[in-house]
Amino acid sequence: xxxxxxxxxxxxxxxxxxxxxxxxxxxxxxxxxxxxxxxxxxxxxxxxxxxxxxxxxxxxxxxxxxxxxxxxxxxxxxxxxxxxxxxxxxxxxxxxxxxxxxxxxxxxxxxxxxxxxxxxxxxxxxxxxxxxxxxxxxxxxxxxxxxxxxxxxxxxxxxxxxxxxxxxxxxxxxxxxxxxxxxxxxxxxxxxxxxxxxxxxxxxxxxxxxxxxxxxxxxxxxxxxxxxxxxxxxxxxxxxxxxxxxxxxxxxxxxxxxxxxxxxxxxxxxxxxxxxxxxxxxxxxxxxxxxxxxxxxxxxxxxxxxxxxxxxxxxxxxxxxxxxxxxxxxxxxxxxxxxxxxxxxxxxxxxxxxxxxxxxxxxxxxxxxxxxxxxxxxxxxxxxxxxxxxxxxxxxxxxxxxxxxxxxxxxxxxx
Numbered sequence: 001x002x003x004x005x006x007x008x009x010x011x012x013x014x015x016x017x018x019x020x021x022x023x024x025x026x027x028x029x030x031x032x033x034x035x036x037x038x039x040x041x042x043x044x045x046x047x048x049x050x051x052x053x054x055x056x057x058x059x060x061x062x063x064x065x066x067x068x069x070x071x072x073x074x075x076x077x078x079x080x081x082x083x084x085x086x087x088x089x090x091x092x093x094x095x096x097x098x099x100x101x102x103x104x105x106x107x108x109x110x111x112x113x114x115x116x117x118x119x120x121x122x123x124x125x126x127x128x129x130x131x132x133x134x135x136x137x138x139x140x141x142x143x144x145x146x147x148x149x150x151x152x153x154x155x156x157x158x159x160x161x162x163x164x165x166x167x168x169x170x171x172x173x174x175x176x177x178x179x180x181x182x183x184x185x186x187x188x189x190x191x192x193x194x195x196x197x198x199x200x201x202x203x204x205x206x207x208x209x210x211x212x213x214x215x216x217x218x219x220x221x222x223x224x225x226x227x228x229x230x231x232x233x234x235x236x237x238x239x240x241x242x243x244x245x246x247x248x249x250x251x252x253x254x255x256x257x258x259x260x261x262x263x264x265x266x267x268x269x270x271x272x273x274x275x276x277x278x279x280x281x282x283x284x285x286x287x288x289x290x291x292x293x294x295x296x297x298x299x300x301x302x303x304x305x306x307x308x309x310x311x312x313x314x315x316x317x318x319x320x321x322x323x324x325x326x327x328x329x330x331x332x333x334x335x336x337x338x339x340x341x342x343x344x345x346x347x348x349x350x351x352x353x354x355x356x357x358x359x360x361x362x363x364x365x366x367x368x369x370x371x372x373x374x375x376x377x378x379x380x381x382x383x384x385x386x387x388x389x390x391x392x393x394x395x396x397x398x399x400x401x402x403x404x405x406x407x408x409x410x411x412x413x414x415x
Contacts (some may be wrong), residue, residue, distance in 0.1 A: 011084075022131050026127075052072065066184040069400065074141045074144065074401055140403055141399070154410050156411065171412065171414075173203070173412075174206075174389070179210075179211065179393075179396060180210060180218050181211055207349050208240025210267070211242060227269070235273065236280070275292070278292075278293065290321045292325065326349070338388075356369050357393075357402050378405065392405055
């Protein structure tokens with residue numbers, strides 16, 4: 001833990017050092033008054049940004065006007081990511097110069113003076129490049145606020161081994177990670193729910209994190225919006241890590257229990273069947289498939305293991321059902337337990353990562369910082385006859401926007 005902290009602090013220190021050098025270089029030829037004003041403003045914004053990050057959990061963001069909160073958080077994230085980009089560019093240049101110096105020193109190359117001239121020009125270019133990248137990061141994260149309700153419908157045709165004939169062509173819609181407490185626009189959310197219903201789903205599955213922390217986030221108006229989700233085979237849901245209220249302080253243990261009980265009741269009042277380490281059998285004529293829903297189960301140390309697959313399976317094997325669909329919030333559950341121990345799970349549906357709400361997410365190339373924490377973080381993954389789909393999330397958390405990775409409504413057509 002101490003080594004990790006030292007590494008993080010070292011990276012932060014280098015990022016701040018290089019960023020200050022780049023800003024100082026950019027204002028060097030300006031009049032003294034401008035140079036001083038820009039430098040002071042930069043240092044003030046740096047201080048405000050780090051205070052916001054360090055004290056993030058201490059601030060009652062619910063009492064901050066939505067527009068101010070959104071712009072502030074987007075600015076801070078853009079500022080920090082911009083500095084990391086500056087660090088990468090400048091560090092690469094310094095390493096290059098160090099290697100060049102070592103080679104020329106060891107070889108006693110008389111051409112060092114000429115190389116020095118090119119190095120100065122190259123360094124100026126790289127400083128300007130770093131400054132542009134930092135500025136683009138800042139603008140990008142601010143612009144991304146506009147995308148927080150830009151729902152994308154992703155259609156996936158999926159062949160499941162031994163799927164009964166009556167279920168071929170069935171449409172399943174998955175949504176995940178609503179995070180109601182982050183919303184600031186009832187009409188925009190209602191539009192997203194209408195897009196779900198426009199798909200004419202046979203079955204709707206929600207894979208956890210209805211709230212950020214408190215059951216009260218789902219106010220009566222949002223309950224009315226979410227209760228519009230209807231499907232012939234039903235609407236089923238599970239809990240995610242945020243639903244348990246683990247990330248806020250409760251005055252008593254009972255208060256935390258009451259909050260979770262209220263959230264469970266909210267699922268029921270909206271017509272959602274909450275699966276708590278249990279299964280249900282879905283029938284079409286004489287054909288059947290099994291739907292399994294477990295509480296949050298994560299292979300990551302920072303997240304809880306409330307789920308119990310063995311409990312959810314009780315009585316299922318005796319029913320001799322060939323196809324099983326699992327709803328489990330955290331995709332790390334897939335390789336940690338599902339693949340090695342439950343080979344008869346045909347499809348697992350997860351969420352949790354949000355695709356980090358930032359990255360490159362195209363048909364040909366996918367990248368997000370979250371991939372360094374989760375091997376499966378967005379889209380479809382297959383091993384043998386088993387499939388995992390990780391939904392990019394319906395809502396947002398922390399960063400009030402989406403940059404490159406849009407909020408998702410997934411439509412599966414089974415074959």
